[in-house]
Every structure is written in C-alpha cells, then in structure tokens.
Amino acid sequence: MTDEPIYLDHNATTAPDGRVIDALRHALAVAWGNPSSVHAPGLAARDVVARARDAVARLVGIDSSEVVFTSGGTEAIALAVWSAWQRRGRGRSRVVVSAVEHPAVLEAARALAPQGADVRTCRVDGRGRIDLDELRALVDGTTAFAAVMYANNEVGTLQPVREAASICAAAGVPLLCDAVQAVGKIPVSMRDVGADYLAVSAHKLYGPKGIGCLCVKHGAACVPIIPGGGQEGGARSGTENVSGIAGFGEACRLACERAGEQARMAALRDDLETRILRATGAAVVGVPGERLPNTIGLLLERVDAQALVIRLSARGVYVSAGSACHTGKSKGSHVLAAMGIGEERGRSFVRVSLGAGTTREEVARAGDIIVAEVERCRSRSGR
Numbered sequence: 001m002t003d004e005p006i007y008l009d010h011n012a013t014t015a016p017d018g019r020v021i022d023a024l025r026h027a028l029a030v031a032w033g034n035p036s037s038v039h040a041p042g043l044a045a046r047d048v049v050a051r052a053r054d055a056v057a058r059l060v061g062i063d064s065s066e067v068v069f070t071s072g073g074t075e076a077i078a079l080a081v082w083s084a085w086q087r088r089g090r091g092r093s094r095v096v097v098s099a100v101e102h103p104a105v106l107e108a109a110r111a112l113a114p115q116g117a118d119v120r121t122c123r124v125d126g127r128g129r130i131d132l133d134e135l136r137a138l139v140d141g142t143t144a145f146a147a148v149m150y151a152n153n154e155v156g157t158l159q160p161v162r163e164a165a166s167i168c169a170a171a172g173v174p175l176l177c178d179a180v181q182a183v184g185k186i187p188v189s190m191r192d193v194g195a196d197y198l199a200v201s202a203h204k205l206y207g208p209k210g211i212g213c214l215c216v217k218h219g220a221a222c223v224p225i226i227p228g229g230g231q232e233g234g235a236r237s238g239t240e241n242v243s244g245i246a247g248f249g250e251a252c253r254l255a256c257e258r259a260g261e262q263a264r265m266a267a268l269r270d271d272l273e274t275r276i277l278r279a280t281g282a283a284v285v286g287v288p289g290e291r292l293p294n295t296i297g298l299l300l301e302r303v304d305a306q307a308l309v310i311r312l313s314a315r316g317v318y319v320s321a322g323s324a325c326h327t328g329k330s331k332g333s334h335v336l337a338a339m340g341i342g343e344e345r346g347r348s349f350v351r352v353s354l355g356a357g358t359t360r361e362e363v364a365r366a367g368d369i370i371v372a373e374v375e376r377c378r379s380r381s382g383r
C-alpha cells in the first residue's frame with residue numbers, strides 16, 4: 001500500500017491532464033503567432049484556436065460560432081449578465097438568481113443595482129433545489145434575465161435547469177446557466193437545457209486556469225465588457241490566450257472520451273460515502289439521486305471542518321470545508337444557509353470531490369484516514 005497523497009478536491013480545481021499540458025506546450029512553442037495575423041505563424045495559431053473552439057462546441061452540443069472564449073467562468077458569467085442586462089426589454093428591471101448561485105453570479109447581479117436592477121433571489125429547499133413555483137412567480141414581463149446554475153459547487157445538487165429554462169422562455173426571459181461544475185463531470189447539452197447563456201471553465205475539467213467560455217445561443221445578445229480590437233467576433237477583445245485555448249480544447253476532447261464514466265465515479269463516491277457514514281454517523285447534504293457523481297457534502301457533528309481539513313492535509317488527503325471561495329473567510333456559506341443549515345452546523349461541513357483519476361484503492365485509504373481523523377477531532381472536542 002502506498003502513502004501517495006490523495007486529492008479529493010476536484011470541485012475547487014483539477015490537475016491538468018498530461019495531454020492538456022502537451023497541447024499548451026505545443027501552442028506556446030509552435031503555434032505562438034497572433035491569430036489575427038495573416039502570415040504562416042498567425043494562421044497556425046488561428047488553426048489551434050479554431051480546433052479548440054470545435055472541441056468545446058462538441059462537448060456542450062452547440063455550433064462553434066456560439067463559443068466566446070473568456071478568461072474563465074467568472075468572466076463568462078459577467079459577460080452574460082452584462083449582455084442580458086444591457087439588452088433587456090422596456091420595463092424589465094427585475095433580475096432573478098437562485099439563492100445558491102456562485103458569487104460570480106450573485107455579485108455580477110448585485111453590481112447592477114445602482115443601474116436600477118431589482119435583484120430577487122429564488123429560494124431552494126433543504127436539499128438545495130430551487131423552488132420552481134417561486135421561480136414561476138418571479139419570472140414575468142418585468143424580468144430582465146434569470147440565472148440558475150446547472151450543479152452546485154459546494155453540495156453538488158443538480159438543478160432542474162430544463163424546467164427553469166421553459167419557465168423563462170414562456171416569459172420571454174433569457175436564462176444564464178452556470179455550468180462550470182457540470183461540464184466534464186456529466187453530459188451537458190446546451191440545446192437540451194434550453195439556456196440562452198452557458199458558462200464553462202477549463203480548470204474544472206483538467207484544463208488550464210484562466211480560460212473558459214461563454215456559450216451564447218444564436219440570437220442572444222452579446223455586449224462586450226472588454227472593448228478593443230474586436231477578437232472573438234467582437235464579443236471579447238484582446239489577443240487570444242492561444243495556449244490556454246489549446247489546453248481547454250484538449251480538455252474538452254478528453255471529456256468527450258470520458259463521457260461513459262459517470263457510473264464508475266458514482267460507484268466510487270457511494271463507496272467512500274458509505275465508509276464515512278457508517279463509521280461517523282455523518283449526514284449527507286444534497287439530493288441523493290440528483291447530484292454530481294463526484295461530490296459528497298458532509299455534516300460532521302462535533303467536528304470543526306477547518307481543523308479537520310488541516311489534519312487531513314497533514315496526512316495527505318486533500319478535501320475542503322465548503323467551496324474554495326469561502327475557505328479562509330469567516331462568513332458562513334450562503335449555500336448552506338439557503339438550505340436552512342445554520343452557521344453553527346455549517347462549521348462542520350466538509351466537501352469531498354472525486355476526480356477522473358480517483359481509484360478504488362484511494363477511496364479505501366482516504367475513507368480510513370477520514371474516519372480516523374474525525375474520531376480524533378471528536379475526542380479532542382469532547383475533552
């Protein structure tokens with residue numbers, strides 16, 4: 001048995017696949033031209049960008065002309081929010097967001113308040129799923145746009161995004177779907193969802209950081225937040241991050257190849273979950289059948305999650321206490337709060353997120369270490 005570290009924080013980020021690193025290296029060393037140049041180095045870079053665009057489009061089932069490369073998920077979301085707001089119809093000043101959206105969505109929506117946006121939050125139930133009746137009541141002829149995420153980063157809950165999209169479509173309201181946590185983990189088809197905007201980030205699917213895209217449905221508004229030379233069809237200026245885009249494209253190609261692996265992932269997740277639950281009496285947060293196949297959200301009574309994460313890290317098991325965005329901040333998680341989990345209980349929340357390379361041996365070893373450290377934390381707190 002080895003004592004290699006075990007990374008179980010794939011919702012925070014993923015280590016780039018070796019083939020992604022090769023694609024980056026190739027783009028940096030060979031396709032280093034400016035894609036806007038008409039000479040050979042420029043054409044080589046343009047070709048790399050075009051191939052990557054095709055790979056991204058294929059993964060989410062859209063046309064490559066609907067892909068706008070951005071610096072990641074946060075910028076993709078900001079672009080969608082800005083575009084939908086700028087092109088809202090007359091009398092439409094309400095903005096509807098689910099209570100469990102990522103801060104990238106919540107803060108972008110809040111930033112519109114000085115311009116007259118009336119930001120409303122759609123509640124979720126105890127398992128983190130949005131209340132579709134409330135969404136139906138909030139989305140009407142006064143609504144500028146709505147945002148409902150595909151999968152939650154902290155607890156893994158999958159939202160009823162198709163139903164949300166049809167509610168929005170019936171009211172003529174554009175829908176932004178933050179699919180950053182879903183793409184690469186489960187099959188995502190933008191057409192099938194029916195969203196107007198879909199945000200994707202490469203570093204959640206074994207790609208590089210600082211690159212992602214906004215998928216903009218044909219006909220949906222796209223108002224640039226970064227003006228300049230008019231790259232990306234005028235939607236996002238700035239010389240393209242060719243190497244990042246190449247890595248993103250490769251990551252998407254690999255994700256297409258992995259498409260059948262969800263069941264394997266879910267089985268490993270269930271195995272780890274059972275090991276932990278049986279020995280610690282933890283409670284699982286989220287919807288059993290409707291969550292990401294890699295994610296376990298645990299409430300561990302009488303355990304300080306931050307302390308546990310540090311202890312586990314010392315033993316080479318890497319998990320997180322909530323999302324990476326909350327770590328180190330004193331404020332509790334807005335996601336857990338929206339699900340009715342108070343701040344005190346929320347301090348015992350630990351997220352374990354498996355990856356494509358997680359093995360049965362790692363699950364068995366991580367399970368033993370987690371159980372042992374939970375017991376240690378409890379015996380200390382009981383003293």
Ligand code: PLP
Pocket residue numbers: 011012071072073074075102104149151152153178180181201202203210211212
């Ligand atoms: N949306 C969700 C659900 C996320 O989990 C994240 C990253 O953690 C983002 C958006 C932001 O993406 P990026 O890190 O590429 O800016």
